Amino acid sequence: MKFNMKALLAAAGVAAFALSPANAYEDQSWKTKPGAFIGASAGMPPPGIYMFNQVFTYQSNFSGPLVNNALGGARVGVQAAVDVQGFIFVPGWTFLGATYDALIVQPFVMDSIGQPVNAQAAGVFNTYFVPVELTWKLGTSGFVTKAGFAFYAPTGTIQGLSGLNNQGRPYWTFQPEWALSYLANGWNLTAFLYEEFNTANSRTNYTTGDIFHVDFTATKTFGKWTIGPVGYYVAQVSDDKCPVGVCRTFNPFGTLLNTQRFQLFALGGLVEYNFGAASFSVWATQEIFAKASGAINPFNGEDLSVITKGMTVFATLSYRLWAPEEPAPAKPMFHK
Secondary structure, three states, X not given: OOOOHHHHHHXXXXXXXXXXXXXXXXXXXXXXXXXXXXXXXXXXXXXXXXXXXXXXXXXXXXXXXXXXXXXXXXXXXXXXXXXXXXXXXXXXXXXXXXXXXXXXXXXXXXEEEOOOXXXXXEEEOOEEEEEEEEEEEOOOOOEEEEEEEEEEEOOOOXXXXXXXXXXXXXXXXXXXXXXXXXXXXXXXXXXXEEEEEEOOOOOOOOEOOOEEEEEEEEEEEEOOEEEEEEEEEEEEOOOOEOOOOHHHHHOOOOOOOEOXXXXXXXXXXXXXXXXOOEEEEEEEEEEEEEEEEOOEOOOOOOEOOOEEEXXXXXXXXXXXXXXXXXXXXXXXXXXO
């Protein structure tokens, strides 16, 4: 049975996650890969259970004052390969005029940093849960809005004294989400906003600052094909925290040597083909602006901040696993 696969992609916005090693001691990366909600919208598929398989590669180099100054512009490569398995549950419930759905997503990450760091790791990332998403249609205008609450639980591969030697993270991340879409005449014009709020690292008591995201989609569907420009912006919008005590054992200079703020802006394009029973999409983006600051050398005041800047190629296969049985057609009554 055919169904609206585009609506499934709209609900399956969670995508991929990657390590962004942008500091000397602590992990200050995003947990949701910037651009994860590209191709998504505030729409909702029909009732059922859906699955999506997503993979992506991120090929980048360090950028920022440390590279420009201390490293003399040297190229330090940072690569990531991610595989994600996700499930969406749409029971058909309504609440306050909205349609309800929930998600669970498990990422697997492999990444590496080139010379002079020369490090790599592969393992299970923290599991992503979305216990509630609510979608409202705004009349008959074609506008739809969605609000949700998500979180990452510390279930990944956690290793090392600080808990940061592999892909798991020994803390929780809470992520409220909001999207606004125009979905009419084959258009998907969407702004998807979300922000990460981290608890303290349970081993080091270091807290990474809040990270704000907005992903943009502007696509048009022609028959089975969908194409259009996409982009994203991500920024750390609050400083890290490292209170006196155990945190200073792991970070003797507190937050000084760690990048406190960064910004990235990327542009690209998306193409999708709807097979009817499944849909396959690919998007690619290039980060065209990168800025980092706040990692201060306590001895000479030099800014040692870095952030990754590069290209992402992302592929998604989405399909429905189960749907409620349709009622059998009523039998005609015959009278003699």
